[in-house]
Amino acid sequence: MRDFVFQAADIPSVAVKGTGARFPVRRIFCVGKNYAAHVAEMGGDAKSDPPVFFTKPADAVAPCGADIPYPTDTDDLHHEAELVIALGRGGADIPAAEAAAKVFGYAVGVDLTRRDRQAEAKAKGRPWDVAKAFDNSAPISDIVPLAETGHPSSGRIWLSVDGVLKQDGDLSAMIWSVPEIIAALSRSFELKPGDLVFTGTPEGVGPIARGQRVEAGVDGVGELDFRII
Template identity: 50%
Template sequence: MSLSFEIPSAPVAASSDGTGFPVRRVFCVGRNYAAHAREMGRDPDREPPFFFTKWAETVVPTGSTIAYPQETQDFQYEAELVVAIGKGGRNIAVEHALEHVYGYATGLDMTRRDLQLAARGQGRPWDTGKNVEQSSPLGLIHSVAEVGHPATGAITLTVNGQTKQEADLADLIWPVSDVISFLSGLYRIEPGDLIYTGTPAGVGPVVTGDVIVVEIAGLEPTTITIGGPPQD
């Protein structure tokens, strides 16, 4: 059967072993650091983390200049540890969850915060705030064979060299194994899925020309420049 038009291919992320990692889906964990939950006006003891999704096409590589999106006056950064899934499964036990990980990377969940908060206040989905073109920058994916399973270590974000976010992976409310286990009870996870595991406190706005750098101990950093509005 011929197609009415060509469909863009799925993004392929770079891995440290020189191979490409085809991105299938993007899952994000909300409020997975207690201090960030509090800065967003929530109580992490009463409201555990949850998931939202983003299109695979929102993933862009480190070194990119991303457009400042339309319809927002408050475009914000969120530094994240990203888990790359290499083995599918459903209803995965916590003790076997890490067997499904291909590797880890630094990343960003860029957010139209004003649209997100407006939707939250009206009890509506977050899609217009979160699922935004170029909003999931991703660093080099390091395989488990290279870096193991990082459970501790500094995670930091700077804007123009000034530290804005600083925490430790040990501060995650739900560690990676719990995240994978819980997510696999909601969906069958598949190779190519990415899980953005949540952001520390200190989120804030950026403007055109800002340079954002996310660093996590043992992983290559993600560096992104904020450009002007989208150009079609």
């Protein structure tokens, strides 16, 4: 056993549906600009602006049913519903044809965003960490093993706030597919078991206020809910 100078933090983890086991989270990668209509609503061009990658810390995960405190340092908290890939195997320079074999399962996630801080970062050419990588910024449902979901390439992805539908898209509208995302990431990072990948959001992103309840879902994968307090 290593002799740490203070007690090490617990390993962040996510429940695996239908089991008593948990998925240990190593890193969280996120894909930006992966649905053409969302690229357009954010003022970009899907043809000239390919998806971008950013990260969140592993302990940004928050479980289904959580009460999530409204984050500090923002007056414009936004929701972004996403399909999440949970990797059970890793590698570097993974060919797209081999990428699907790396997947352990899938989940529903919401990329919470300090939109005002993101706008400032974009305007000044700065990193997005403050806008994306804060505490509880990655609510996620239980992970569903691949044997139950298959590899979803189409199906409804949606999000509602206080029962009012805000996002309503289809996975088939993703610019980059799951295998292409894994392959592209593996060219910049050696992926390993425990990595989560948020795959981007459809159009309809918008603000959430204190006291509001958020529900999200992906057909064939599951649903997620949480409340901002």
